Amino acid sequence: MIPLGIRLMNWQNALPKGTLTEQNIRSKQEFTQRNDQYQYYFRAYDIINKKEIAPFSYIKDQARRFLLKQEKEELLKKFKEDLYQKALKEGKIKTNLAK
Numbered sequence: 001m002i003p004l005g006i007r008l009m010n011w012q013n014a015l016p017k018g019t020l021t022e023q024n025i026r027s028k029q030e031f032t033q034r035n036d037q038y039q040y041y042f043r044a045y046d047i048i049n050k051k052e053i054a055p056f057s058y059i060k061d062q063a064r065r066f067l068l069k070q071e072k073e074e075l076l077k078k079f080k081e082d083l084y085q086k087a088l089k090e091g092k093i094k095t096n097l098a099k
Contacts, residue, residue, distance in 0.1 A: 030043045048054065056063075087093045 025044055025047065032042070033040045048058075084093070
């Protein structure tokens with residue numbers, strides 16, 4: 001059984017339920033299907049197993065968001081530490097080191 005990837009899941013949300021299934025994707029790269037109102041044409045240009053490493057073009061936006069989030073967290077951590085050190089230096093914070 002081939003796990004469905006994110007892109008397939010996105011298409012499944014756009015189409016009526018049951019139009020796009022794992023079985024009809026696996027069996028052929030191209031197919032048409034009709035329901036009461038519409039006829040759907042589908043062509044899979046590339047099928048990637050979920051366990052494989054995704055191509056960069058596929059994860060580029062996700063990677064960018066991840067890196068920006070990491071950078072933001074590091075900046076906030078540094079800012080927090082700088083504020084703490086400044087307050088400590090100005091005597092606004094006192095430590096109690098009783099033994």
